[in-house]
Amino acid sequence: MAKAEQLSEQEGGAIRRRNEQAILAAAERVFARHGYRGTSLQAIAEQAGLPKSNVLYYMGSKRKLYVRLLERMMERWNMMLDDISAEDDPAEVLAAFIRSKMQMSRRHPEGSRLFASEILGGAPFLQEYLSGELRDWVQSRAAVFREWADRGLMDPVDPIWLIFLIWSSTQHYADFEAQVLGITGREALSDDDLERITDFLTRVVIKGCGVRHPDQAAAPHGQPVHS
């Protein structure tokens, strides 16, 4: 009762937390499907099983609700960014990278689509994030990739395009789910399918970029190194 409440008293009571979760889940679905402008609070309220006024009571406004969803998605994204260094094995890092992105598409398809919808619309709410935080994240990764290329651990590909390749090919299975299902003729992709696709993408990327084991590094592409 009273005492048990203090532990998780980060914010609001149990009622508030429950209702907010219901609203967030409903809103994520609807925003993902119809975009920001195309979504009505009425539709969200119905999905959440609450009157419209109640949605506004908890969320303040449509805009605040939307921004909150984007921020939640950015948090999920940030939890994915394990640190890497040039000392790691490229093959392992790339495989883990692809796998975690694929699981993001699997576990949060609505969130992925929400993100996609926001960017498709010109990223009016995310421009700052894209050219700030996310850009830094990409640049730091790119530096490691370049280091690997210099050491002859992989072909000297432009790391930026490689990251975009991995993002796009994994995100595809969330964002374009309707197309994937229509073309494959299935009702849903199984865990097995996802596993196979992950393996396929990993193989193509690693082989396609000429990734080698640290032990058997080929001739470096950067400055010559005497052996």
Place this chain on the structure above:
Amino acid sequence: MAKAEQLSEQEGGAIRRRNEQAILAAAERVFARHGYRGTSLQAIAEQAGLPKSNVLYYMGSKRKLYVRLLERMMERWNMMLDDISAEDDPAEVLAAFIRSKMQMSRRHPEGSRLFASEILGGAPFLQEYLSGELRDWVQSRAAVFREWADRGLMDPVDPIWLIFLIWSSTQHYADFEAQVLGITGREALSDDDLERITDFLTRVVIKGCGVRHPDQAAAPHGQPVHS
């Protein structure tokens, strides 16, 4: 009704043609940015420099206008599907495939985003097309890819996932343009950039799938590959 006006469907008078083109171009932009529901006829009319009533006069309804745009995009898509056979050189075909998809993203970014928005929303208007025409197209391509794998001209990858890989990684540069620009810090991608990206994707795909020259085919991969 009219007396001799019936045959001239494609003609339709200079005024009509000019206004329809202006409306279609404006509508493609707005629909791509805000989705079907998020787009108002008022916004389209303003983009086209016409009163709202005039848009409805030419297009009949919002729905008809939207469907017409989708059909126009499907036509562009269809013009891209050159026939291929198992006798062709896999490397050449894949390179041409990637190149033409990349040019589609380049030449019709709004149309690409319109398509993406439709699929993101669950493809309410395109389900039939996806599981019909497009599915057949993919299957016929997939058969050729399998034939190549059987002949040892490439690794026995699942052709469907390969096609999705090519689609997603090329389409990315239209659909996620805002993200690409934000992260690269540019205002636009140059023709040179696009050329480099195309080369990169081509290299990774061809090398990653172990594509070989018809002359030097490796040991064929045994039996048919049906999953």
Place this chain on the structure above:
DNA sequence: GCCAAAGCTGACCGAATGGTCAAGAATCAA
């Protein structure tokens, strides 16, 4: 049991939505 705080919601607001319509303006073959 008390009562402030939190939760709830129907009524309501001005603005915007897709679409209709009628009446006038421009066009064009005869």
Place this chain on the structure above:
DNA sequence: TTGATTCTTGACCATTCGGTCAGCTTTGGC
């Protein structure tokens, strides 16, 4: 010039939009 056709558009309609608010009920610490 004429008369039919096409084009143009502001006024208008019912509905829905995001958001406010007042007044109600429920909750929970004391």
